[in-house]
Amino acid sequence: xxxxxxxxxxxxxxxxxxxxxxxxxxxxxxxxxxxxxxxxxxxxxxxxxxxxxxxxxxxxxxxxxxxxxxxxxxxxxxxxxxxxxxxxxxxxxxxxxxxxxxxxxxxxxxx
Amino acid sequence: xxxxxxxxxxxxxxxxxxxxxxxxxxxxxxxxxxxxxxxxxxxxxxxxxxxxxxxxxxxxxxxxxxxxxxxxxxxxxxxxxxxxxxxxxxxxxxxxxxxxxxxxxxxxxxxxxx
Numbered sequence: 001x002x003x004x005x006x007x008x009x010x011x012x013x014x015x016x017x018x019x020x021x022x023x024x025x026x027x028x029x030x031x032x033x034x035x036x037x038x039x040x041x042x043x044x045x046x047x048x049x050x051x052x053x054x055x056x057x058x059x060x061x062x063x064x065x066x067x068x069x070x071x072x073x074x075x076x077x078x079x080x081x082x083x084x085x086x087x088x089x090x091x092x093x094x095x096x097x098x099x100x101x102x103x104x105x106x107x108x109x110x111x
Numbered sequence: 112x113x114x115x116x117x118x119x120x121x122x123x124x125x126x127x128x129x130x131x132x133x134x135x136x137x138x139x140x141x142x143x144x145x146x147x148x149x150x151x152x153x154x155x156x157x158x159x160x161x162x163x164x165x166x167x168x169x170x171x172x173x174x175x176x177x178x179x180x181x182x183x184x185x186x187x188x189x190x191x192x193x194x195x196x197x198x199x200x201x202x203x204x205x206x207x208x209x210x211x212x213x214x215x216x217x218x219x220x221x222x223x224x225x
Contacts, residue, residue, distance in 0.1 A: 034212065034214075041219075041221075042219070043202050043204075043216030043217050043218045043219050044154065044202070044216045046212075046213050046214065046215070049213070051212075090154075097142060097144075097161075097166060097167055097206075097209075098167055098169065099154075099156060099214060100156065101153050101154040101155070103152070103153045104153070104154075
């Protein structure tokens with residue numbers, strides 16, 4: 001059973017659209033949830049992190065965690081061509097330090 | 112903004128050769144990591160390092176791999192005898208402390224084993 005599942009896409013949207021990216025996971029012990037953005041041939045860049053369940057908003061980005069459903073989401077409002085990248089969900093245990101990543105969803109925003 | 116620096120950006124090596132990938136973590140960070148990403152696959156955890164010792168490692172991190180912090184600034188990953196399947200992007204990351212959630216990744220070293 002895979003620990004973190006993420007639809008790889010690709011996902012193509014027009015500029016200004018609302019984008020919804022999602023991950024599911026199997027290990028209920030995960031406590032910290034993150035979203036990273038990765039441009040081609042670059043390292044992952046942290047966008048959002050959330051501890052346990054709830055929502056967190058930062059500008060155009062909103063992260064949601066539903067631990068009862070083992071489901072996390074990232075919403076991007078008013079998407080821009082510069083948002084075109086691969087978005088990786090990642091999570092870790094309370095006591096652990098290793099991040100477990102999803103496979104990433106490739107997003108393309110057209111102008 | 113502080114960065115994690117990795118060198119080289121691309122390394123080509125022959126199968127069976129030893130390679131050392133180098134990283135300079137952010138200066139006030141205490142936790143250091145290596146991850147790898149095989150083309151088209153997930154970013155996978157290899158090893159974490161704290162207080163001059165390995166704190167956690169994955170099944171991938173077998174006896175062919177070793178890490179070292181030879182001085183106060185560098186953090187290295189050594190692969191003793193490379194295999195074709197070691198070809199991947201290798202990312203170094205660092206984290207300020209145990210409570211910090213911001214893992215900062217470097218731009219990676221693309222290792223190609225031929």
